[in-house]
Structure formats: structure tokens, C-alpha cells
Amino acid sequence: MTVRTRYAPSPTGALHIGNVRSGLFAWLFARHHRGAFILRIDDTDRERSTVESLNEILESLTWLGIEWDEGPPNPEYFQANRFHRYREAARELLRNGRAYPCYCTAAELDAMRKQAEREHRKPGYDGRCRDKPFPPDIELPDARAGRNYTIRFRSPRHGETVVDDLVKGRAVFDNAELDDLIIFRSDGVPTYNFATVLDDADFRITHVVRGDDHLPNTPRQMQIFHALGLTPPAYAHLPMVMGPDGAKLSKRHGATSVFAYRDAGYLPEALLNYLARLGWSHGDQEIFSRDELIAYFDFDACGKSAGIFNPEKLLWLNFHYMKERPLDQLAREVRPFIEKRGLPIPGDDAWLAKMVATLRERAKTLVELVDFAVFYLKDEIDIDPKAAAKFLKPEMAPVLMELANQLGSIDNFNEEAIKAAFERVMAGHNLKLGQLAQPVRVALTGGTVSPGIFEVIAVLGRERTIARLRDAVRKTHSVG
RNA sequence: GGUCCCAUCGUCUAGGGGUUAGGACACCGGCCUCUCACGUCGGGAACGCGGGUUCGAAUCCCGCUGGGAUCACCA
Numbered sequence: 001m002t003v004r005t006r007y008a009p010s011p012t013g014a015l016h017i018g019n020v021r022s023g024l025f026a027w028l029f030a031r032h033h034r035g036a037f038i039l040r041i042d043d044t045d046r047e048r049s050t051v052e053s054l055n056e057i058l059e060s061l062t063w064l065g066i067e068w069d070e071g072p073p074n075p076e077y078f079q080a081n082r083f084h085r086y087r088e089a090a091r092e093l094l095r096n097g098r099a100y101p102c103y104c105t106a107a108e109l110d111a112m113r114k115q116a117e118r119e120h121r122k123p124g125y126d127g128r129c130r131d132k133p134f135p136p137d138i139e140l141p142d143a144r145a146g147r148n149y150t151i152r153f154r155s156p157r158h159g160e161t162v163v164d165d166l167v168k169g170r171a172v173f174d175n176a177e178l179d180d181l182i183i184f185r186s187d188g189v190p191t192y193n194f195a196t197v198l199d200d201a202d203f204r205i206t207h208v209v210r211g212d213d214h215l216p217n218t219p220r221q222m223q224i225f226h227a228l229g230l231t232p233p234a235y236a237h238l239p240m241v242m243g244p245d246g247a248k249l250s251k252r253h254g255a256t257s258v259f260a261y262r263d264a265g266y267l268p269e270a271l272l273n274y275l276a277r278l279g280w281s282h283g284d285q286e287i288f289s290r291d292e293l294i295a296y297f298d299f300d301a302c303g304k305s306a307g308i309f310n311p312e313k314l315l316w317l318n319f320h321y322m323k324e325r326p327l328d329q330l331a332r333e334v335r336p337f338i339e340k341r342g343l344p345i346p347g348d349d350a351w352l353a354k355m356v357a358t359l360r361e362r363a364k365t366l367v368e369l370v371d372f373a374v375f376y377l378k379d380e381i382d383i384d385p386k387a388a389a390k391f392l393k394p395e396m397a398p399v400l401m402e403l404a405n406q407l408g409s410i411d412n413f414n415e416e417a418i419k420a421a422f423e424r425v426m427a428g429h430n431l432k433l434g435q436l437a438q439p440v441r442v443a444l445t446g447g448t449v450s451p452g453i454f455e456v457i458a459v460l461g462r463e464r465t466i467a468r469l470r471d472a473v474r475k476t477h478s479v480g
Numbered sequence: 481g482g483u484c485c486c487a488u489c490g491u492c493u494a495g496g497g498g499u500u501a502g503g504a505c506a507c508c509g510g511c512c513u514c515u516c517a518c519g520u521c522g523g524g525a526a527c528g529c530g531g532g533u534u535c536g537a538a539u540c541c542c543g544c545u546g547g548g549a550u551c552a553c554c555a
Binding site: 009048105109113117120121124141150163165171172173178179181186192193196214215216219237239244277278279281283286304309310313314317360363434435436437440441447448451452 | 503
């Protein structure tokens with residue numbers, strides 16, 4: 001039997017990285033077994049579902065390279081388009097007595113819960129409508145047509161339900177602990193646990209891979225499978241991703257959506273690698289290509305305990321992938337971040353690549369790289385007053401002038417020749433490289449930190465370099 | 481509170497009866513050096529507690545403690 005896994009996000013908000021990791025593992029498992037990965041949209045909640053959110057899901061997965069074999073835009077993979085199927089299944093359950101109408105109102109249910117809580121009993125539904133007689137061909141609820149009731153699943157009262165989880169191992173649930181859950185709401189909409197079962201059944205999902213927050217739902221879903229005469233799929237419940245405070249990762253932990261990381265200048269390979277390695281391992285290996293991930297992935301190598309999201313390690317991975325990227329590709333990826341910043345690019349693609357080459361080992365994200373690149377890109381730079389006070393002293397003026405002249409007379413304006421020009425100036429004034437490089441650095445970049453001074457000059461070009469040196473000379477007078 | 485899940489450095493993890501408990505991120509120090517980085521070398525840092533089983537337990541079993549998830553006419 002070929003493996004079929006699915007990822008079923010609901011389009012009700014940003015695509016969260018904790019959530020997308022479950023999708024990643026489902027995808028890896030399917031790819032590893034040369035099976036199919038299905039993307040299904042859980043949009044039964046039409047109030048909260050939006051197209052923006054749907055697009056974000058699709059774009060995020062595409063950006064990460066998690067491609068689906070079946071799913072959108074095919075309309076059959078949207079729950080909203082499958083209501084006929086849910087209704088049919090609910091009628092079947094009503095006919096064979098595995099479900100029943102419940103006439104309790106939301107207010108009554110609420111009161112029931114509160115009462116139980118006061119008496120320190122479990123807050124579940126007490127089954128008061130369970131044994132009321134009803135016609136087997138009773139219509140499904142529809143509050144607008146006056147059929148103001150819900151349909152509940154008749155859950156077995158005795159025995160136990162065993163989940164043999166691929167990640168967690170065996171979990172045994174006492175059926176007496178499971179109350180009769182609503183499978184159809186009074187507005188005629190099926191609930192999640194019911195719709196999910198039918199989808200997983202109809203799409204012939206062999207392995208349900210999801211976060212372990214769904215583990216408590218699993219015995220209920222298995223019971224519905226059985227009531228429908230179907231065999232449940234295998235389950236793999238992955239541990240959650242937590243924030244630094246140890247609680248389930250959520251918006252209040254800051255940037256958590258895939259888009260947020262994309263926009264912050266992270267590379268998809270880095271995020272993918274990081275997410276895969278959170279809760280899964282392959283010996284001591286830290287860096288994995290997509291193909292390696294697929295080749296090595298296995299639930300046996302998944303940990304059982306929740307993992308805390310570590311932004312520093314993600315940063316390190318991003319840095320790694322930026323360093324090993326082909327230069328022209330990295331330059332191409334940096335470009336939109338420069339544009340977004342409203343900065344001009346004073347050269348062609350080859351120039352941009354040279355600029356990126358000097359910066360890539362100093363920046364951990366694309367955004368950070370652009371931060372460092374400002375002095376290359378802007379015509380006018382701001383000089384840090386403290387740096388100027390320390391390095392642009394009046395006695396440096398003639399030295400900088402001479403360097404400008406030397407640089408002006410070079411034939412081939414390359415690093416080698418630039419270095420030779422420096423050496424001539426240093427020899428003439430009896431200076432060491434450090435004594436010359438820092439003032440020049442301040443003059444050219446506005447600060448005391450930059451790539452090697454020869455490469456900076458080579459990238460900046462003769463015109464700009466000389467202009468900035470002269471500017472700096474003028475400033476030494478005003479300082480002095 | 482009920483139910484379920486989980487427990488090795490700060491974090492991600494390897495190790496599943498005998499190991500100086502390994503790696504990675506982060507941190508600290510040396511080297512490299514025109515600054516900052518990169519790189520490189522080195523360092524500190526962990527088996528939650530208590531009982532068993534065993535010649536021997538981080539490893540197997542039980543309990544405790546701690547953490548998490550979940551208990552909707554949300555998904």
C-alpha cells in the first residue's frame with residue numbers, strides 16, 4: 001500500500017512555524033516512502049476562513065519547497081465543498097443508531113459544565129439525550145428551518161480505545177472517560193472531529209501526522225471510523241514546539257509565521273533545516289539538504305518531548321546557508337531587500353555580487369546584510385561623530401590626501417594595486433597599516449567596522465573613494 | 481480538577497545495562513588580523529528526586545516531583 005499523508009491547515013490566520021513543522025514531517029514521511037502528500041483545507045469555519053489566509057498557506061509552503069501532490073486549487077480538497085458527504089455520513093450514523101439528536105441548548109450545556117465543575121466532577125456531557133427515542137430518518141439539524149438540535153456521536157460506554165502511535169508509542173484511553181461529542185452543529189455544519197475522519201477516510205490517508213495536541217482527539221476519531229465500518233489510519237503525533245517560556249509557541253512569542261521569517265531575510269533552506277532538526281535527529285548531523293532530509297526521515301528518530309524554539313540556532317543555520325550559496329544567487333536574493341529599503345544599486349549585477357561577497361560573512365540574514373551595505377549603496381554617508389573624533393584627526397589630512405592622489409594614479413583599480421598604494425603612503429609617513437586603515441575606514445564607511453579596507457575600496461570604486469576621502473579631509477579641519 | 485503525553489548541558493540532541501556521557505547553537509578564552517566578522521584551537525556546562533531489578537542503571541520497572549497538551553454547537 002502506498003503511503004498517503006496529509007496536512008490540513010485551516011485558513012484562519014498566518015501559517016505558524018510550529019504548525020507548519022507538522023506539515024513538513026508529513027511531507028518528509030510521504031516523500032521518504034515515495035508516497036503522496038495531500039494538502040487539504042479545513043475551512044468548515046466559514047466565519048473565520050479568509051482567502052488571504054489561504055494564499056498565505058499556499059505561498060508559505062511553496063516558498064519552503066513543500067510541494068503537494070493533491071490539493072488546492074482542486075475544489076474537492078476544501079471541506080466547505082464536501083458538506084454533502086458529511087451529511088450523508090451523519091444520516092448513516094443516525095440510521096444505525098451510532099448517533100442521536102441532542103436537544104440541549106448551549107445555555108443548558110454551559111450550566112451543566114459549571115455545575116459539574118462546582119461539584120468537582122468531570123465537565124463532559126452527561127448523555128441526557130442519549131436514550132431519548134427518535135425516528136431513524138430524522139432530518140439533519142438546521143436552525144433556520146426550526147430544527148434546532150445537534151447530532152451527537154454515541155460513544156461506547158465500556159472498554160478502552162488504544163492508540164498505537166508511531167511516535168509516542170501506546171496510549172490507552174478508557175472509553176468511560178469519553179463523552180458523546182457533537183458531530184453536527186445546530187446550524188447544519190459538521191464539527192472538526194467528524195469532518196476530519198471522513199476526509200481522512202475518503203482521501204485514503206494511511207498515516208495521520210499531526211501535533212500531539214491532537215492526541216486526545218484520536219480515540220474519538222478512531223471510534224467514528226469504527227462506527228462507519230472503516231479502519232482508522234496509523235497515527236504519528238509529533239511533540240509541540242514551545243516558546244522560550246515553555247508554553248506552546250504562539251503569536252505572543254513574537255515572529256512565528258513563515259512569512260515573518262521570509263520577510264526578515266531568512267532563506268527557506270535554513271528554516272526547513274531548523275524545523276526538521278527540532279524534534280528529529282540523524283546522529284550528530286546538523287546540516288541537511290532537502291534530499292538528505294527525505295532520505296533519512298523516520299518517525300523512529302523523532303523525539304517524544306516538546307522542543308523549545310531557539311532563534312539563535314536558526315540564525316546560525318541561516319548564516320551557514322548564506323555562506324555556501326552561489327554568489328550570484330545570493331545577490332539576486334538580496335536585491336528585493338535593497339529595493340524594499342528604498343536604496344539604489346549603483347552598479348550592475350556583477351557589482352552587486354562583488355558587494356555581497358564582502359558582506360556575506362558578516363550578516364546572518366538578508367536584512368542584516370543590507371544593513372551593512374548601506375555605505376556602499378548611498379551616495380552620501382553619515383559619519384559617526386565618535387569615530388571621526390578618534391580617527392579623523394587634523395594630522396591625518398595630508399595622509400588621506402596623498403592616498404587619494406595615489407589611488408587616482410592607479411592603472412588597474414583592483415585590490416592588489418590598492419594595497420600597493422597604501423604601502424607607498426604608509427612608507428612615506430612611517431605608518432603601520434592599522435594606523436592608516438582605520439581613518440580610511442571611517443572616511444569611506446562612516447564607522448569603525450567594515451569588511452577589509454582593500455575590498456571596500458575595490459567595490460566602492462575610484463570615484464566614490466576619492467570623493468569620500470576628500471570629504472573626510474575637509475572634516476578633519478572642522479574637527480580640529 | 482479529570483484524562484493523556486513528556487523528562488540527558490541554558491537550548492536542540494546522540495547514547496537505550498559497563499562510555500573520561502558525544503555533537504551542535506549560545507557563552508568564555510587563545511590564535512589569525514587593517515576594524516568587525518569568518519576560520520581555527522581550547523574551556524566551562526547535563527542524566528529531576530526516591531525506591532526497586534541487577535555484580536553493575538543515564539539506560540529496565542514503580543512511585544514522586546516538575547513541565548506540557550486537552551477537556552467548545554473552534555480547528
